[in-house]
Amino acid sequence: MTPTRKKRLILILMVALGVSIAVAIFLTAFKDNIMFFKSPTEVAAQDYPQNRNFRLGGMVKDGSMSRVPNSLKVHFVVTDFAEEVKVEYEGILPDLFREGQGVVTIGQMTTGGLFVAEEVLAKHDENYMPPEVADALETAKKQQPTHQQGSE
Amino acid sequence: MNKIVKFYHEMGSPPSFYRITQHWLMPMLILAIGLTFYGLIDGLFFAPEDYQQGDSYRIIFVHVPAAWMSMFIYAIIGVCGIITFVWRMKVAEAVMMASVPIGALFTAITLLTGMLWGKPMWGTYWDWDARMTSQLILLFLYIGVAGIYAAYEEEPRKAARLAALVAIIGLVNLPIIRYSVYWWTSIHQTSSITLSGGSEGIHSWDMLRPLLVMALATKFYYIYSMLTRTHTYLLKTESNKKWVANAVTKTKGVQS
Numbered sequence A: 001m002t003p004t005r006k007k008r009l010i011l012i013l014m015v016a017l018g019v020s021i022a023v024a025i026f027l028t029a030f031k032d033n034i035m036f037f038k039s040p041t042e043v044a045a046q047d048y049p050q051n052r053n054f055r056l057g058g059m060v061k062d063g064s065m066s067r068v069p070n071s072l073k074v075h076f077v078v079t080d081f082a083e084e085v086k087v088e089y090e091g092i093l094p095d096l097f098r099e100g101q102g103v104v105t106i107g108q109m110t111t112g113g114l115f116v117a118e119e120v121l122a123k124h125d126e127n128y129m130p131p132e133v134a135d136a137l138e139t140a141k142k143q144q145p146t147h148q149q150g151s152e
Numbered sequence B: 001m002n003k004i005v006k007f008y009h010e011m012g013s014p015p016s017f018y019r020i021t022q023h024w025l026m027p028m029l030i031l032a033i034g035l036t037f038y039g040l041i042d043g044l045f046f047a048p049e050d051y052q053q054g055d056s057y058r059i060i061f062v063h064v065p066a067a068w069m070s071m072f073i074y075a076i077i078g079v080c081g082i083i084t085f086v087w088r089m090k091v092a093e094a095v096m097m098a099s100v101p102i103g104a105l106f107t108a109i110t111l112l113t114g115m116l117w118g119k120p121m122w123g124t125y126w127d128w129d130a131r132m133t134s135q136l137i138l139l140f141l142y143i144g145v146a147g148i149y150a151a152y153e154e155e156p157r158k159a160a161r162l163a164a165l166v167a168i169i170g171l172v173n174l175p176i177i178r179y180s181v182y183w184w185t186s187i188h189q190t191s192s193i194t195l196s197g198g199s200e201g202i203h204s205w206d207m208l209r210p211l212l213v214m215a216l217a218t219k220f221y222y223i224y225s226m227l228t229r230t231h232t233y234l235l236k237t238e239s240n241k242k243w244v245a246n247a248v249t250k251t252k253g254v255q256s
Helices: A005-028 A042-046 A131-143 B002-011 B012-044 B055-087 B090-121 B128-149 B154-170 B175-184 B205-237 B242-255
Strands: A055-062 A073-079 A084-090 A103-109 A114-125
Touching: A005 A055, A005 A131, A005 B055, A005 B154, A005 B175, A005 B205, A005 B242, A042 A084, A042 B090, A042 B154, A055 A114, A055 B154, A084 A103, A084 B242, A114 B002, A131 B012, B012 B055, B012 B242, B055 B090, B055 B154, B055 B175, B055 B205, B090 B128, B128 B175
Parallel strands: A084 A114
Antiparallel strands: A055 A073, A055 A103, A073 A084, A103 A114
């Protein structure tokens, strides 16, 4: 390699390194802002903005959903399997909203510990399968409760 | 070994690059069109529906290959950018600038199909989560590289070097896009298919097959489109050279 080319290569590597470090520092500094949602554990630890909307994300707890008759109001519990938060929402839920599935809700904590959501987004996981495969996985899980079927 | 070295040197010189890759265009185009047809028909009609999303998941056959291409092409632009900057190789310049609009197109397709899927599935077209934001930044990077090149019209070689610098700096965005769904909480799901982990998220070969076919089809389309644009770029920037005159008169002779 000629000296000029070597110089240019070193220059470009230094620029790339500098930019990478700057971006890494930036992303670390703004970690909290880039996080899309707060988990129920963070909410339980009072780590959320007061009197301001924020996003709460987790799983909809199995069997926790209930509708208020003659209205669009629903109640459900968002869990991260450590802590739980009760959520109230009035409106139309997205197609993928299901018990046992991921969800992101946007709203505020009220004083009673109830999260009043203005918007509910469903979070899909990375698994795609035909219904038969899903059924088969489900049966296999039930038959062998000791042998965990990892789906992560 | 000698043959490989010779091929490498030939690909570095515009006239022989033009001469050799001219014959690749047709096969690449045929493969791209054929595989796209097969992949889309297989994916839209024969792949089973998803247990959660029903038929809506079928956008994966466009969205995921386009997303892969948006990053793959940017990686190629970055590598060509380094070669352009350090070795001033003309063919690398041409490949870099020829790839920009194709990559931008794939990025736009990724964003649009993602939005169309996001509305019924998540409940929103757009939200500022890390994956979506970094992918949008990728689109801006493509536009930035093209814009800087276009701003220096009088001196295309200098312009290419400046564009290369922006492209190289933008490379830092690729790992951010890739790992955004792991580093931060996001609404976007994590990867169903990874090079290291295989296709763990896709639980049916009938679903995976069209996806892989589409991934191949988009690669062939990219090679075809990139080569065509590279040829044009080389003919334009070398228009005062003898080989261009020869190449152009030869093509004319064949056509008339």
